[in-house]
Amino acid sequence: MSAPMATAADGIGVLDSKGRKLAGVCAGIARHFDVSAKVVRIAFVVLALAGGVGVALYGLCFVVMRSTTTEPAIGDPTEVLREAAASWREGLGAGVVAAAVVVAAGGGWSVLLPVAAGAGTAMVLWRSGLGITHRGRIGAALMVVGAVLVGSAAPRLGDLQSFAFAVIVLLAGSVLLFGPWWLGMARALTAERTARIRAQERAEVAAHLHDSVLQTLALIQRRADDPAEVAQLARRQERDLRAWLNADETAAADTLHGALVRAATEIEEGHGVEVEVVCVGDRPLDDDTAALGAAAREAILNAAKFAGAGRIDVYAEASAERAEVFVRDRGAGFDPAAVPADRRGVRESIVGRMARHGGRAEVRSQPGGGTEVELSL
């Protein structure tokens, strides 16, 4: 079969236009319930021969099944029932007329009842909107023919068989009619669950915004007279929100980039300067890269404390073979040769640390010209 396998979960079956012998009802049902089309056909033929129930059932299926997967299945059977109930008079009328015809033709009670019921049902179906389609008309006609056949066959069969046929028709019809509705209910439940999950997500977003953005906005209003503090609050919040929106895990990552971002955030908050970290490539933290990160942190901290510049640029480039970090400010600068020996900052925590890990540190600075610290591994 070339069409993709459908499952019962897709609701009502679809007429199989490719594998069809007649209208595609049997092939469609076979595909829908994943059974052999041959079995379904034999079942219909047997039902049709045994009193005509198969013909009526075929008509019913033809009416109810969809012609394509895109065509919506009959959704709510209560809707159909309401429509049908609205035309009960016509149904009754058709039943009475059919009964009169049977009586006129000399038929007995056993013929009269099924024919009248079949004609009435067909009229109701017709009135409920199914009659406007070609398919609906053929289906309804088949159902009437089936009902007539049942009626004419009934006297020859025992009561038991007649009863059994009626039950089979009823059951099959119910499954086909109410199946999709029931599945629709199940689907509505799923939709409801999805909606609940969405609401939960929304609540989480709201909670996050409440804890972060609204808090910061409240703080900003109270600190409105301190521009430096306000700028710092805004920047911290911006960084935080940006990371959250982009699901950016860099700050939490166990890499050189992550270490630099963490150091930058911490120093930004502590010293009210802007630290811009740009990283090309990355490398996981090991002893050496951790030392590089720590030395870089020290360099950023020095710049924040002593340079008096509003902004510090941190640029890192990392690959498996090498790693470099540049920390640059445009602040006061100093004469590296004139740094007193007791200024442990640069000598120990930067130069010494890099040397111990097989790296190198170079400080370029001049009074008034800013400072750049170059660290490499």
Next chain:
Amino acid sequence: MKRVVLVDDHALFRAGVRSELEGRVEIVGEAGTVDEAVALIERTKPDVVLLDVHMPDGGGVAVARRWGGRDDVRFLALSVSDAPEDVISVIRAGARGYVTKTIDAERLADAIERVAEGDAVFSPRLAGFVLDAFRGDARSDASDVDQLTPREQEVLRLIARGYLYKEVAHNLGISAKTVEAHVTSVLRKLQFTNRHELSRWAMEQGLD
């Protein structure tokens, strides 16, 4: 003074930029939508258009594409976003630079000046993106625009380190004009390269 048009859907932000740039450039108009912006540019023919990347009706990308590089009007993107796809898409649409909204007034005025002169403006972050995007070997059939020359890489690296153009020039022992030429060449590569990382972003924005 350079004549500048502000395009941003937030009036409050336009007012902020206007007051910051007061006395440094001449703001000849403001627009809040793509249509308004195109009409305003048509009418005023400014030197530089400051372009917000995110606007409800297509944003700076739409404005730059609809204008299509006529009449020496230059576009400088000014955005809150520093997501690579935003940067790349607006550069590919024809912007000659990209700066984030946290830039201070002096740097912004400098960037406007530079873009008006026909140069490209790369923030440290944009330089970092470009280096990242052009990293690794290009395919063997790659053309010139798919890779950076060693000199271009050096220039970008210094910009990423926070160097101004004249400092880059000094550091490399070349003239500032040469630095500008390198940066403009990188911008051109950024606009025309078929490198996977960049064309993918552009494709997602429907630009290719």
